[in-house]
Amino acid sequence: MKTHLFSSPPDDQTLIFCASLLREGKLVVFPTETVYGLGTNAFLEKAIQTIFEAKGRPQDNPLIVHIPDISLLPVVAKKPSPEVERLFSLFSPGPLTVICERAPSIPPIVSAGLPTVGIRIPAHPVAQKLLNLAGVPVAAPSANLSGRPSPTTFEMAISDMKNRVDAIIDGGPCEHGLESTVVMVREKKVIILRPGAITEEMLREKGFDVTLTEDISHEKPLSPGMKYTHYKPRAEVYLYNDRDEKSLESLCHRKKIAIVGISPPIGPWERVIFSDVASYARGLFATFAHLEKKGIEVIVLQAVEEKGIGRALMNRMRKASGNRWIGAKDETFSE
Numbered sequence: 001m002k003t004h005l006f007s008s009p010p011d012d013q014t015l016i017f018c019a020s021l022l023r024e025g026k027l028v029v030f031p032t033e034t035v036y037g038l039g040t041n042a043f044l045e046k047a048i049q050t051i052f053e054a055k056g057r058p059q060d061n062p063l064i065v066h067i068p069d070i071s072l073l074p075v076v077a078k079k080p081s082p083e084v085e086r087l088f089s090l091f092s093p094g095p096l097t098v099i100c101e102r103a104p105s106i107p108p109i110v111s112a113g114l115p116t117v118g119i120r121i122p123a124h125p126v127a128q129k130l131l132n133l134a135g136v137p138v139a140a141p142s143a144n145l146s147g148r149p150s151p152t153t154f155e156m157a158i159s160d161m162k163n164r165v166d167a168i169i170d171g172g173p174c175e176h177g178l179e180s181t182v183v184m185v186r187e188k189k190v191i192i193l194r195p196g197a198i199t200e201e202m203l204r205e206k207g208f209d210v211t212l213t214e215d216i217s218h219e220k221p222l223s224p225g226m227k228y229t230h231y232k233p234r235a236e237v238y239l240y241n242d243r244d245e246k247s248l249e250s251l252c253h254r255k256k257i258a259i260v261g262i263s264p265p266i267g268p269w270e271r272v273i274f275s276d277v278a279s280y281a282r283g284l285f286a287t288f289a290h291l292e293k294k295g296i297e298v299i300v301l302q303a304v305e306e307k308g309i310g311r312a313l314m315n316r317m318r319k320a321s322g323n324r325w326i327g328a329k330d331e332t333f334s335e
């Protein structure tokens with residue numbers, strides 16, 4: 001398949017064209033403030049099927065449906081509760097996905113047969129315009145091949161999706177760089193299924209009773225995506241704590257190593273330095289892509305405090321590393 005590539009900023013004609021592709025059930029990669037999404041018309045079952053194929057995504061992992069504003073909520077969600085409406089009115093447009101009861105107009109394949117559906121109102125101006133022009137809800141997972149880090153730049157989206165989709169729109173690097181916060185409301189409690197830029201602290205500040213999925217045990221994962229390995233670059237990835245900095249010295253010198261963080265120590269390795277936790281979060285996935293291109297074989301990530309956006313960053317870094325820490329217990333590379 002030949003992919004149309006549109007550079008930034010896309011003009012009105014480009015967006016009108018891409019919106020018509022979406023309506024017809026073609027595949028369009030578009031920027032959002034979190035990561036790039038791979039979208040199509042959420043009403044068309046056959047089109048949804050092609051998303052799973054383009055990504056190589058397991059069919060039991062549900063997609064998020066994107067709408068331009070809250071007025072379209074009743075089209076995609078059945079009887080949204082007052083808490084759901086309050087979440088949208090406080091945090092949307094923005095990096096929040098709310099699990100709602102699926103409306104009959106949305107085919108079951110979108111949410112892998114679940115009675116629920118994840119809904120998001122993205123804030124990125126290109127996504128906003130595109131969704132308004134499309135005039136239909138757009139189902140869109142992150143635009144990466146299944147299991148790979150989500151694309152946060154046009155180049156990353158091209159590298160995973162060129163010749164697999166009809167169009168890719170450049171919207172520049174994504175503002176947050178990590179996927180949206182996914183929440184579910186149960187008995188008035190907000191359960192965070194995936195941490196993101198709308199943080200636990202922000203939700204509490206607005207008076208919500210917040211629970212983290214890590215704090216509740218359940219036989220069946222609440223979010224099917226949680227059981228899959230995610231965000232994996234090709235290099236081996238490890239985490240380290242500042243107190244274990246000494247263990248970094250014992251890193252295997254035959255390998256090409258990079259240490260990534262806010263204060264990575266000087267040593268016989270490449271260093272990627274971020275000024276704060278928000279820019280670390282914003283740059284993590286693009287750093288994976290950049291280091292991969294350079295042939296780095298081992299990536300060591302400096303851990304951060306699990307508060308604010310640091311919680312989402314640690315969540316993605318734990319997944320990328322398989323939660324393997326350098327210097328933990330007796331082993332240098334611990335599993």
Ligand code: TXA
Binds near residue numbers: 097178180
């Ligand atoms: O920031 C984002 O959310 C991006 C942009 C493109 O909007 N999208 C994204 O989609 O990250 P995806 O498909 O890569 O991740 C969706 C996550 C998965 O972990 C999935 O299991 C969960 O949301 N999810 C979707 N629908 C769900 C549902 N009905 N119930 C529980 N979890 C759901």
Ligand code: MG
Binds near residue numbers: 142
């Ligand atoms: Mg994804």
